[in-house]
Every structure is written in C-alpha cells, then in structure tokens.
Amino acid sequence: MSMTNPATISPAQPSANAAVLRDDMSVRAKLVEATLDSLLPPTTGGDARLIDAMRYATLGGGKRLRGYLAVETASLFGVPEQQSARVGASVEMLHAYSLVHDDLPAMDDDDLRRGQPSTHRKFDEATAILAGDALQTKAFEVLAESATHADAGVRIALIAAFAAASGAAGMVGGQMIDMEGEGRALPLEEVRHLHALKTGCLIRYSAESGAILGKADPDLQRRLRSYGANIGAAFQIADDVLDATATAEELGKTAGKDEASGKSTFVALLGIDGARAEAERLTHLAIEDLAPFGAKADRLKALAYYVIERRN
Amino acid sequence: MSMTNPATISPAQPSANAAVLRDDMSVRAKLVEATLDSLLPPTTGGDARLIDAMRYATLGGGKRLRGYLAVETASLFGVPEQQSARVGASVEMLHAYSLVHDDLPAMDDDDLRRGQPSTHRKFDEATAILAGDALQTKAFEVLAESATHADAGVRIALIAAFAAASGAAGMVGGQMIDMEGEGRALPLEEVRHLHALKTGCLIRYSAESGAILGKADPDLQRRLRSYGANIGAAFQIADDVLDATATAEELGKTAGKDEASGKSTFVALLGIDGARAEAERLTHLAIEDLAPFGAKADRLKALAYYVIERRN
Numbered sequence: 001m002s003m004t005n006p007a008t009i010s011p012a013q014p015s016a017n018a019a020v021l022r023d024d025m026s027v028r029a030k031l032v033e034a035t036l037d038s039l040l041p042p043t044t045g046g047d048a049r050l051i052d053a054m055r056y057a058t059l060g061g062g063k064r065l066r067g068y069l070a071v072e073t074a075s076l077f078g079v080p081e082q083q084s085a086r087v088g089a090s091v092e093m094l095h096a097y098s099l100v101h102d103d104l105p106a107m108d109d110d111d112l113r114r115g116q117p118s119t120h121r122k123f124d125e126a127t128a129i130l131a132g133d134a135l136q137t138k139a140f141e142v143l144a145e146s147a148t149h150a151d152a153g154v155r156i157a158l159i160a161a162f163a164a165a166s167g168a169a170g171m172v173g174g175q176m177i178d179m180e181g182e183g184r185a186l187p188l189e190e191v192r193h194l195h196a197l198k199t200g201c202l203i204r205y206s207a208e209s210g211a212i213l214g215k216a217d218p219d220l221q222r223r224l225r226s227y228g229a230n231i232g233a234a235f236q237i238a239d240d241v242l243d244a245t246a247t248a249e250e251l252g253k254t255a256g257k258d259e260a261s262g263k264s265t266f267v268a269l270l271g272i273d274g275a276r277a278e279a280e281r282l283t284h285l286a287i288e289d290l291a292p293f294g295a296k297a298d299r300l301k302a303l304a305y306y307v308i309e310r311r312n
Numbered sequence: 313m314s315m316t317n318p319a320t321i322s323p324a325q326p327s328a329n330a331a332v333l334r335d336d337m338s339v340r341a342k343l344v345e346a347t348l349d350s351l352l353p354p355t356t357g358g359d360a361r362l363i364d365a366m367r368y369a370t371l372g373g374g375k376r377l378r379g380y381l382a383v384e385t386a387s388l389f390g391v392p393e394q395q396s397a398r399v400g401a402s403v404e405m406l407h408a409y410s411l412v413h414d415d416l417p418a419m420d421d422d423d424l425r426r427g428q429p430s431t432h433r434k435f436d437e438a439t440a441i442l443a444g445d446a447l448q449t450k451a452f453e454v455l456a457e458s459a460t461h462a463d464a465g466v467r468i469a470l471i472a473a474f475a476a477a478s479g480a481a482g483m484v485g486g487q488m489i490d491m492e493g494e495g496r497a498l499p500l501e502e503v504r505h506l507h508a509l510k511t512g513c514l515i516r517y518s519a520e521s522g523a524i525l526g527k528a529d530p531d532l533q534r535r536l537r538s539y540g541a542n543i544g545a546a547f548q549i550a551d552d553v554l555d556a557t558a559t560a561e562e563l564g565k566t567a568g569k570d571e572a573s574g575k576s577t578f579v580a581l582l583g584i585d586g587a588r589a590e591a592e593r594l595t596h597l598a599i600e601d602l603a604p605f606g607a608k609a610d611r612l613k614a615l616a617y618y619v620i621e622r623r624n
Contacts, residue, residue: 106437125418134480141475152464163453168446
C-alpha cells in the first residue's frame with residue numbers, strides 16, 4: 001500500500017469503497033501482524049510456555065481493527081507506517097490480553113476464540129492469566145521504546161491516553177460492569193455507558209493515537225477521538241446484532257451467548273431493526289467527524305460503514 | 313523525617329541502626345500509603361466494586377519495602393519525597409497486582425494475605441482478576457503523569473525499566489517458572505534464576521528508580537541496580553527461611569506452604585543454616601555496592617541487614 005498514492009474511495013459508492021477498504025485492511029493487518037511478531041519476545045527471551053501462550057493469544061488473525069485505525073489515522077498526518085504500526089501492535093497486544101482474561105472460567109467462560117480454543121483451553125488457566133498480564137506489560141513497554149521514533153513527550157502522551165482507555169475508568173471498568181450486569185435488565189443509558197467503556201475506549205484511543213503521533217492540532221485530535229468513540233459504539237451494537245443473527249461458524253466464536261447469559265444488549269432493548277438503526281446513526285456521526293480531512297479520510301469513512309456491515 | 317538532617321546510622325552498630333531504620337520505614341510507609349490513597353481512583357471514578365477491590369488489595373499495610381527503596385534511593389540525589397513517593401506508589405501497585413493474581417485458585421490458591429482474606433476470597437475471582445489488571449494499568453499511568461515533576465525523558469526511562477522488570481522476562485516470567493517448577497526438584501542455579509525474576513527484578517527496579525529519577529551517572533545507577541538485585545535475592549532467601557521457621561501468625565499468611573507444595577527453595581537445597589549463610593553473603597555484596605555513597609547510604613545499608621533479620 002503506497003502512502004503517496006492512496007487508493008481513492010468515493011463516499012457515493014459504498015460497495016466499491018468496501019472492496020478497496022478490504023484490500024487495504026488486509027495489507028495493513030499483515031503489517032501489524034509482522035510488527036507483533038517482531039515485538040513479542042522470542043522463546044529464548046524467557047519461559048517458553050509463557051511466551052508460546054502470549055504469541056498464541058496475539059498472533060494469527062483477527063481483523064486488526066484497532067491496529068488499522070492507529071496506522072490509518074497516523075497516515076493523515078504523514079506519520080510513517082513503520083512508526084504507527086508499533087503503536088497499532090501495542091493496542092492489539094492490549095486487546096489480546098483483555099480477550100484472554102475475559103475468556104477465563106471465572107469471567108465469560110468461553111472455550112472458543114477466533115475459531116480456535118481460547119488460551120486457557122489451549123494451555124491452562126494459570127498460563128492464560130500470566131500471559132495476559134505479560135501482554136499488558138509488553139503493550140506499555142512498546143510505547144516507551146525509542147524505536148517508535150517519536151520524541152519522549154509524544155510517547156508519554158500515548159502512554160497516558162492508553163492507560164486511561166484501558167484501566168478502571170476504561171476497558172477493565174467496562175468488563176466489570178458487564179460482569180455485574182449479567183442476568184439483570186440494564187436501562188439503555190447504562191448499556192451505552194458499559195459499551196463505551198468496555199470496547200469503546202480502546203477503539204477511541206486507536207483512532208486518537210494517530211493524531212497524538214502526528215502532533216495534530218487539538219481540534220483534529222478531538223475529531224478523531226469522537227470518530228473513534230462513534231465507530232466503537234457502532235461496532236459494539238453490530239456485535240450484538242451479529243451475536244443474535246450470525247452462526248458460530250461465521251463468528252469464529254460461540255453465537256447466541258448474550259441471550260443465553262441474560263446480558264443486556266441493544267438487541268434486547270431495541271430489537272434487531274432498532275439496533276441496526278442506532279448503529280447507522282452512529283456511523284453517520286462518525287463520518288461527520290471526518291469532514292475537515294476531506295478525501296484523505298475516505299478509507300476511514302468506508303471503515304465506519306464496514307463496522308456495521310461486517311458478518312464477523 | 314527531615315531530609316536535610318537524616319538520622320545517622322553507624323554500620324558498626326547494627327542493632328541501633330535497626331531501630332532507626334524501623335522508625336524511618338514506618339514514616340515512609342505512611343507517606344507511600346497516603347500517596348497510594350490519593351492516586352487510586354475514588355469510587356466515583358468508576359465501578360465501585362472494582363475500585364473497592366483495587367483499594368483492598370493495595371492499601372492498609374505491608375512493609376512497603378519497594379516504596380521505601382524508591383524514596384530512599386531518590387533522596388541520595390536530592391529528589392523531593394513528593395516526587396519519589398509517586399514512583400514508590402506505582403511499584404507498590406504493581407506488587408499488589410502480582411499478589412492478587414498469584415493468590416488466585418488457578419495459581420498459588422492462597423486464602424490469606426497480610427492476615428486478611430486474599431482479594432478473590434474477600435470479593436470473587438472475576439473481581440480479583442480485573443482489580444489486578446487495573447492496578448497494573450494504574451501503575452503505568454502514574455509514571456506517565458506530569459505530576460511526578462520529572463521531565464518526559466525521565467518518565468520514559470522509568471516506564472521502560474519498570475516494564476522490563478515486570479513482564480515476561482521479569483516478574484511474570486518468574487511466576488511462570490515457579491508454577492512449572494512445583495513438585496519438581498530444581499537445581500540451585502535455576503532456583504536462583506527464578507527468584508531473581510520473580511521477586512528480584514521489581515526490588516532491583518525499586519532501588520534503581522531513585523537513580524533514574526535523580527539522573528544519576530551510569531556507574532551510580534549500576535551500583536544501585538546491583539544493590540537492589542542483591543537485597544532482592546537476600547529477601548527471597550529470607551522469605552524461604554521464614555516460611556520454614558515462622559508461624560502463620562508471624563507471617564500473616566499460611567506458613568510451611570513451600571514444603572507442602574513441593575516448591576524448590578534455598579532451604580530445601582541448602583538447609584536452613586546454609587540458606588541463612590547465603591543471604592548474609594548477598595547482604596555483604598549489597599553493602600559493598602553502596603560504598604561510593606558513604607554515610608548518606610547508611611539507612612540503605614541497615615535495610616540490607618533488615619531484609620534478612622525480619623520475622624515477617
């Protein structure tokens with residue numbers, strides 16, 4: 001994918017755009033994957049079983065939505081891919097750790113992830129807990145490294161925003177609320193809040209990270225942050241819809257789990273059509289956020305459609 | 313404790329030194345405790361149960377050895393306590409997270425910690441996993457904050473060293489080797505390596521952090537790093553000896569657990585007297601590391617004796 005000659009995507013042709021986006025995501029997913037592979041410790045760098053589990057949990061698939069967002073938003077400001085891919089890999093490590101811990105028997109108790117045994121099923125619970133712990137550490141370590149070629153102030157800003165998105169007032173706080181809400185009917189606003197924390201914060205950070213790396217002016221940084229928050233919310237609603245309508249084969253994980261576990265979802269509150277309409281509303285807000293970037297942001301616009309149209 | 317008029321400790325009078333050190337540790341433990349209390353989120357900052365668990369796991373006791381080391385080594389370079397106490401609090405958060413996860417049923421399965429129910433017994437497993445996760449995040453967040461009053465370069469150096477000490481090639485790697493070694497007889501060098509990772513890396517970082525904060529020249533930084541590594545190793549051997557000789561009441565946790573679980577320890581390999589002699593040897597190495605600091609390091613010398621003479 002050349003950055004000097006980006007493929008153009010016309011917002012008037014969403015289906016043509018989707019094909020271009022898909023190619024672009026596939027190229028960048030490979031870049032993020034290769035970066036992850038180079039950043040994760042080799043088995044000679046520590047305990048082999050622990051590192052095997054870290055690699056198993058992180059490598060080998062996924063859409064790399066968060067990594068893509070980091071690389072694509074950074075490219076708006078001319079940040080080289082080699083630099084932004086490390087930030088994208090760091091977010092993907094944090095995302096992987098959260099999936100490993102969420103799948104544990106004491107949490108969501110899920111045996112399947114991306115069509116494969118979840119990490120504690122492939123290894124064991126203790127190894128999965130420790131692999132998740134070490135992946136979180138590694139995600140912060142990568143951001144601190146001088147190899148990002150960002151100055152120390154930029155790296156500190158990335159770390160601060162990343163920690164805020166991941167911790168008790170972000171992703172982990174959202175997972176906690178999610179656990180506590182099982183079997184109870186939550187009102188719409190609470191579900192919205194829970195989603196904003198659990199999946200929204202990290203997607204928002206991914207979109208914002210490019211602006212931090214690119215030292216964007218505050219208005220543009222705020223707009224990418226808002227874009228990320230909107231597609232993050234749309235993404236989660238689309239996930240709820242998929243859980244209710246797709247097969248396990250399409251999802252690569254257990255389907256129909258939300259209803260079975262009594263989780264409050266947008267589908268439960270608004271019905272499938274209502275949830276789809278809400279996701280579309282958020283997609284349009286996300287596209288409005290991108291207005292100042294013009295055609296440079298066409299792929300990010302296509303991505304906003306993609307998150308609600310995907311089948312897995 | 314005034315920094316301009318430090319209590320003097322003569323290395324020739326270890327028992328008198330011990331009393332002065334104990335007072336000093338007690339004063340600084342209160343400082344670190346107050347700093348932790350101010351840094352941990354208030355229950356209005358997120359999910360109340362999660363934050364309760366984070367606070368339960370972190371506040372209310374412990375010797376704060378790691379926090380003390382951060383504050384005391386920083387004072388060698390004139391770094392204000394308000395600044396180093398935040399670094400000390402960050403290490404204590406990371407230490408607390410590691411204890412919460414190590415106590416889990418899938419790991420060491422320990423019901424008691426500091427004489428109180430361990431976090432998963434007081435709350436539940438899911439909450440304990442998430443509280444540990446969020447404490448790790450918070451530890452990194454604190455180091456990134458401008459409130460440390462260190463420049464961005466110093467903060468990045470702290471974060472990089474912290475991550476290296478905590479991750480797969482540090483504390484978490486050590487815990488993994490420890491888990492895998494249960495029920496197997498490990499040779500002395502492997503036990504040494506396991507201890508260096510599991511507890512040594514974080515104690516070493518704590519001692520080194522003052523030198524990083526104080527922008528010490530490389531030789532002094534290396535000496536504090538070595539001092540930390542040596543007392544860390546001595547500390548763990550003393551822990552093994554205590555586990556074999558002290559009561560649960562003295563320890564505030566289950567005693568005799570190492571032997572029961574078939575863990576390889578220095579006591580198993582060298583006997584109680586041999587283990588004590590090894591701890592003393594390391595203590596003397598630690599005191600040699602401090603030579604260039606002269607009388608300014610008297611409390612750190614007393615601490616090296618303290619770690620092997622303590623009863624809990």
